[in-house]
Amino acid sequence: VFGGRPLFLMQCRSSLRVGGRPYSVTERLLMRRAARVYPREPEGAVWLRARGVPQACYLGNPMLDALDEGSLELPPPYLLLLPGSRQDAYQSLPLMLEACRLLRDTSLTPVVAWAGLPLEGLERAGFSLEATGRSEGVTHRLCHPDGTVVYLAQRAFGAALRGSRVALSTSGTAAEQAAGYGVPLVGFPTQGPQYTPGFAQTQKRLLGEALMLTEPNPEAIVRGVRAFLSSETLLERARAAGKAAMGEPGAALRIALDIHQHLLATAREPELSRSR
Structure with missing residues (x-):
């Protein structure tokens, strides 16, 4: 006006x-x-x-433009973890970490695209948190006694997207960006405030087959990831749906x-x- x-x-x-x-x-x-x-x-x-x-x-x-382009310096392909930028991340990341333990045999490198929330209140599901001393790229490592290592990255989202095979997500914009770059998503609802069951269903209508919704437990999340990894048809349909929803x-x-x-x-x- x-x-x-x-x-x-x-x-x-x-x-x-x-x-x-x-x-x-x-x-x-x-x-x-x-x-x-x-x-x-x-x-x-x-x-x-x-x-x-x-x-x-x-x-x-x-x-899809102006992504953070810091260096990641990790061997792809990645299993990308997108817990989001809201308080949902504190609920969803522990489940994602447990899923990473169950997916060690896939040879995917787990990478968390962390949106800068304070790490002090994070439940780490038995993982220890180690700082790398860097301010961008891999800023922390999450290490479990069973040998699982998950890398927490900041300000390197572009590199993470381009190297990812599959993503776990309870995010909004980051999930749409990942779908646009051809990364299939496995999502699950949280108690909020953002990625509630209603929000998840709305995002599913937007992204179509680019997003697979599961129950919020590690075993269900793992089944979703393995479904994508075991079927080139599912992968291609997910990539095509993400491109159709988000463009180039x-x-x-x-x-x-x-x-x-x-x-x-x-x-x-x-x-x-x-x-x-």
Whole structure:
């Protein structure tokens, strides 16, 4: 309402895939004031154009861009642990660690993409926590007496995604980013505040076969991982579903160039009028 002109809107949250009406009548009326509207999926652009927002233009999802690119220096492939950035992480990471113990035979390197929550209150399921002295990449190791080592990484999410085979997840944005990079997800609900059963089902509708939901116990989580690892068909369907839901990386650049071209064209209009 109060923005200057021209106005450009990136809409990264609303999705037709989760059901219902993603954009209210009021939102669509406000969108008509924008020079461009960039929804997160091609279906969104089609839906908006059919409902009075002809300037809706799908150029990809910027959520896949600008990942932390610190070095990881661990041998792939990884079993990626995404406990999330909310208090759910304190419930879910201990279950994920137990699952890692049961998956030692897979030869996957377990890596936790830790979002910076304090580590002091973390239940470690028998694992000791060792600091590496680094501020990014592998900042800690979680070591169990049975020989299981899980690496806790910070500010190296891009490297973790590109080297991962499967991910365990109770996260929001990180799960969507992983799916977009072709990493199948095994998720399970927590008591909240974020990754509740309802949130998990909504994310399942968004990501489709890229996300397998299980019961919140280590044995069920392990069965989900082994199902992906034992079936190339399941893996390929999960990767395809993640790409379909999230698009290809590079949307931030494509949107920036589109805005730039629009501004250049707008700046030329007064000159063309005077020349006529």
